[in-house]
Amino acid sequence: MFHLKKRRRIWVLLAAGFVVLGFVVGRPILHLMRVTWKDTDQIQKLPLGYVDDVSRMNKTKVSEVWDVPGDGLAAEEQLGELLRKAQAAGLRVSIAGARHSMGGHTIYPGGIMINMLPFNRMKLDEERNILHVQAGARWSEIIPYLDKRGRSIEVMQSDNSFTVGGSVSVNCHGWQYGRPPIASTVESFHLMKADGTIVLCSRAENRQLFSLALGGYGLFGIILDVDLRVLPNERLRLEQYVVPIDGALQSFERKILQSPDVRMVYARLNIAPDKLFQEVIISMFYPDRGGDIPGLAEPGSLKLRRAVFRGSAESDYDKELRWEAETKIQPFLAGKIFSRNQLLNESVDWYLNRSAESTDILHEYFIPRAGASGFLSELRNIVPKNRGDLLNVTVRLVETDNDTFLRYADQPMIAFVMFFNQPRTAAADSRMEIMTQEMIEAAIKHGGRYYLPYRLHATVDQLQRAYPQAREFFDLKRHYDPQEVFQNEFYVKYGRNKAGEQ
Numbered sequence: 001m002f003h004l005k006k007r008r009r010i011w012v013l014l015a016a017g018f019v020v021l022g023f024v025v026g027r028p029i030l031h032l033m034r035v036t037w038k039d040t041d042q043i044q045k046l047p048l049g050y051v052d053d054v055s056r057m058n059k060t061k062v063s064e065v066w067d068v069p070g071d072g073l074a075a076e077e078q079l080g081e082l083l084r085k086a087q088a089a090g091l092r093v094s095i096a097g098a099r100h101s102m103g104g105h106t107i108y109p110g111g112i113m114i115n116m117l118p119f120n121r122m123k124l125d126e127e128r129n130i131l132h133v134q135a136g137a138r139w140s141e142i143i144p145y146l147d148k149r150g151r152s153i154e155v156m157q158s159d160n161s162f163t164v165g166g167s168v169s170v171n172c173h174g175w176q177y178g179r180p181p182i183a184s185t186v187e188s189f190h191l192m193k194a195d196g197t198i199v200l201c202s203r204a205e206n207r208q209l210f211s212l213a214l215g216g217y218g219l220f221g222i223i224l225d226v227d228l229r230v231l232p233n234e235r236l237r238l239e240q241y242v243v244p245i246d247g248a249l250q251s252f253e254r255k256i257l258q259s260p261d262v263r264m265v266y267a268r269l270n271i272a273p274d275k276l277f278q279e280v281i282i283s284m285f286y287p288d289r290g291g292d293i294p295g296l297a298e299p300g301s302l303k304l305r306r307a308v309f310r311g312s313a314e315s316d317y318d319k320e321l322r323w324e325a326e327t328k329i330q331p332f333l334a335g336k337i338f339s340r341n342q343l344l345n346e347s348v349d350w351y352l353n354r355s356a357e358s359t360d361i362l363h364e365y366f367i368p369r370a371g372a373s374g375f376l377s378e379l380r381n382i383v384p385k386n387r388g389d390l391l392n393v394t395v396r397l398v399e400t401d402n403d404t405f406l407r408y409a410d411q412p413m414i415a416f417v418m419f420f421n422q423p424r425t426a427a428a429d430s431r432m433e434i435m436t437q438e439m440i441e442a443a444i445k446h447g448g449r450y451y452l453p454y455r456l457h458a459t460v461d462q463l464q465r466a467y468p469q470a471r472e473f474f475d476l477k478r479h480y481d482p483q484e485v486f487q488n489e490f491y492v493k494y495g496r497n498k499a500g501e502q
């Protein structure tokens with residue numbers, strides 16, 4: 001009798017345990033299975049003669065997409081010829097790298113689009129640590145090349161999918177600690193101007209064109225090749241911690257004082273609606289001299305990471321699940337070893353939206369330290385009020401840019417990088433436009449700027465207030481390219497015939 005009772009109690013406990021376990025583990029598993037099931041590649045091919053960018057919101061008819069030949073001499077000759085033909089026919093020319101800008105920055109309606117991607121050769125000067133690279137090369141081609149030679153990129157974005165030409169033309173930045181944007185690593189480049197002549201631009205030669213074409217959005221000419229400074233690849237150790245947002249900067253600065261040799265840093269904010277921006281995970285990578293530098297490998301668990309990330313679109317449950325997973329799993333990652341190149345060599349493909357109905361749009365705001373908490377407080381209202389479907393917010397630090405003309409980091413900035421999901425409809429885009437303008441207003445109010453390669457939702461007035469040098473920038477564009485051969489949607493909205501207005 002006693003044994004029977006005991007056995008029954010064990011069965012009841014086991015059954016209860018399975019129910020609890022099923023609830024705790026079953027719900028997330030079912031959720032992730034549902035996300036994976038729905039996540040098919042629905043990206044449609046464009047009709048012949050049409051182009052778009054990664055936003056899939058800029059489908060436009062062009063007269064031609066012209067592939068630059070890989071051979072340098074042939075490319076120079078044929079590009080010169082193409083520019084003369086375009087001028088004679090009154091056609092506009094836009095320049096395209098990997099087309100990950102999102103506002104038609106690579107597109108002009110009815111124009112010729114120059115596709116730089118085949119122009120991708122490179123050579124390392126091992127003595128001077130200078131990479132000579134054609135502008136169509138993507139980081140995903142460059143990193144393995146440098147890895148074999150023990151070198152790495154000094155400054156680039158957080159992903160490897162972009163071209164050198166596109167990266168320097170927006171003057172990108174990354175999460176390399178204590179670094180200004182990429183222009184600071186450019187020694188020189190060759191620029192083909194609108195009349196087909198080629199000039200070398202550096203801090204010593206054609207200095208003004210150097211500062212205009214870096215961050216120049218393809219408006220001053222075609223950047224043919226770039227001399228980029230590189231540095232040794234390194235073995236890095238990860239340290240992570242989760243802190244409340246209030247005081248996060250102070251605690252980060254204390255860490256930096258204790259261990260100043262940190263190489264890469266980024267932070268991720270909590271986006272679960274009921275804890276919006278209340279906590280932050282800070283990831284810091286330190287040099288580790290305890291062994292060899294790991295070789296480049298395929299990034300792991302991409303399917304699971306994609307399911308967790310994609311699942312957070314339109315799902316508050318997943319936003320919480322993701323935060324829980326990251327904050328609970330993070331402690332086990334502490335002390336993990338990576339190579340610098342491995343960290344830089346992630347493609348955007350693992351998380352990009354492939355649905356026919358919706359797309360993901362990036363935003364980025366650069367705020368001086370004194371304005372950061374005020375800006376964040378405003379975002380806490382603006383995003384929910386506009387029902388913005390936020391997928392991710394990372395925070396990075398960008399040092400002062402002393403090189404480019406249209407610069408966003410005219411002082412040290414805290415960069416808030418935000419990824420939103422939205423339906424691919426005109427109505428959803430109009431709602432996003434309203435929210436974007438409110439966020440830009442908040443950024444300007446707190447002494448900051450917004451990043452230019454994304455949707456063209458800012459008003460002309462907002463662009464001019466965020467970038468007081470914009471009018472002169474567009475005047476200089478017309479000085480160097482009087483026939484306005486190089487054009488794109490960014491120039492059409494903010495530059496063409498707009499200088500002096502408002």
Ligand SMILES: Cc1cc2nc3c(=O)[nH]c(=O)nc-3n(C[C@H](O)[C@H](O)[C@H](O)COP(=O)(O)OP(=O)(O)OC[C@H]3O[C@@H](n4cnc5c(N)ncnc54)[C@H](O)[C@@H]3O)c2cc1C
Nearest residue numbers: 097098099100101157158163165166169172173217218223
């Ligand atoms: C998912 C995602 C993540 C991102 N992460 C970051 C980040 O971490 N940090 C950051 O700073 N930015 C980031 N960006 C923005 C990105 O850096 C820019 O959109 C960059 O321009 C992409 O490079 P691309 O080769 O796709 O350029 P494209 O979009 O092809 O071109 C961008 C601009 O450069 C011009 N251009 C391109 N090649 C040349 C050339 N050879 N000569 C002259 N002009 C040229 C084009 O005309 C255009 O105006 C991100 C974007 C996406 C979509």
